[in-house]
Amino acid sequence: MQFNTYTAAGAHLAVWLVNHPAPGAGDLTAVLRSHDVHQPAASSDDALVLRPWAARLREVFEAGTVTAKAELADALLAAADCRPTLVSHGDGQPFHFHYAPVRAGLAPRVRALTAAGLAHVIDDGGGARLRACDRAGCDVAFLDTSRNGRRHFCSVRCANQVNVANHRLRQRARRTAG
Ligand SMILES: [Zn+2]
Ligand SMILES: [Zn+2]
Numbered sequence: 001m002q003f004n005t006y007t008a009a010g011a012h013l014a015v016w017l018v019n020h021p022a023p024g025a026g027d028l029t030a031v032l033r034s035h036d037v038h039q040p041a042a043s044s045d046d047a048l049v050l051r052p053w054a055a056r057l058r059e060v061f062e063a064g065t066v067t068a069k070a071e072l073a074d075a076l077l078a079a080a081d082c083r084p085t086l087v088s089h090g091d092g093q094p095f096h097f098h099y100a101p102v103r104a105g106l107a108p109r110v111r112a113l114t115a116a117g118l119a120h121v122i123d124d125g126g127g128a129r130l131r132a133c134d135r136a137g138c139d140v141a142f143l144d145t146s147r148n149g150r151r152h153f154c155s156v157r158c159a160n161q162v163n164v165a166n167h168r169l170r171q172r173a174r175r176t177a178g
Contacts, residue, residue, distance in 0.1 A: 007097065007116055007117055007120045008117065008120065008121075009035035009036065009037075009113075009117065010035075010099070010113040010114050010115075010116050010117020010118070010120070011114075011117035011118055011120065011121045011130075011143055012035060012117070012143065013031065013032070013035050013037075013110070013113060013114050013117060014057045014060075014114040014117050014118050015061075015141055015142060015143050016031050017050065017053070017054040017057055017110075017114060018054055018057050018058045018061060018141040019140055019141055020054075021051055021054040021055065021058075022047075022051060023047050023050075024044070024047060025042045025043055025044045025046065025047050028042040028046065028047050028050070029041055029042045032106075032110070037109070037110070037113065038098075038102055038109075039102060039106070040106075041106070042106055043106070046105075046106045046107045046110075049107045050107055050110060050111075053107075053110075053111050053114070056072075056076060056079070057076070057114060057118070058132075058141060059072050060072045060073055060076070060118050060130055061130050061131060061132045061141035061142075062132045062141075066122065066127035066128055069118075069122060069127045069130055070122050070127060073115065073118045073119045073122055074119070076111075076114075076115035076118065076119075077115045077116070077119055079111070079115070080099075080100070080108070080111035080112040080114075080115040080116075081100065081108070081112065082099050082100065082111075082112040082115050082116050082119075083099065083100065083112070084097045084098070084099055084116065085097065085098050085099075085101070097116070099112035099113050099115075099116045100112035100113075118130060121143065126143075126149070128144075128149065129143055129144040129145070129149050130143060130144075131143075131144055131151070131152070133152075133153050133154035133155075133158050134152040134153055134158075134162070135153055135154075135158040135159075135161060135162050138153075138154060138158050140154035140155070140158075141154075142154050
């Protein structure tokens with residue numbers, strides 16, 4: 001699975017928005033710039049209007065089946081008015097997709113790019129890789145880029161906490177049994 005295209009950047013951006021549902025304009029701008037989004041300067045208004053969008057993106061990560069994820073992502077493509085267009089920025093410059101025209105404004109472009117990013121992961125057969133952490137009480141979303149796609153926790157820390165808890169449960173069960 002390839003995760004190095006601009007489209008994949010849309011999926012990574014979606015992960016970031018879900019995990020930072022109320023970002024400041026500066027942080028949002030920095031993340032957009034790091035993913036090579038055109039004209040990434042975000043205003044605090046942009047950050048504000050993207051909050052409900054982050055909540056909708058989260059639903060895709062939390063949905064229990066790939067079918068449910070696909071239906072939600074499909075609805076996001078429509079809601080974002082995502083219209084892939086091949087654009088080159090001058091003679092000999094490479095063509096690439098724009099998912100909304102640059103003139104549409106920053107928030108609509110972020111909506112279209114993140115919807116396309118999630119849809120692309122699902123189209124690539126990676127729907128099950130759009131996940132939320134399995135530790136109860138942790139609501140971090142992630143894109144599982146591991147080779148076997150069986151990562152269940154957002155971090156080593158969450159994995160360790162669950163392993164320790166399970167270990168204690170087993171010890172207690174053994175004592176009760178003995
Ligand atoms: Zn471009
Ligand atoms: Zn976690």
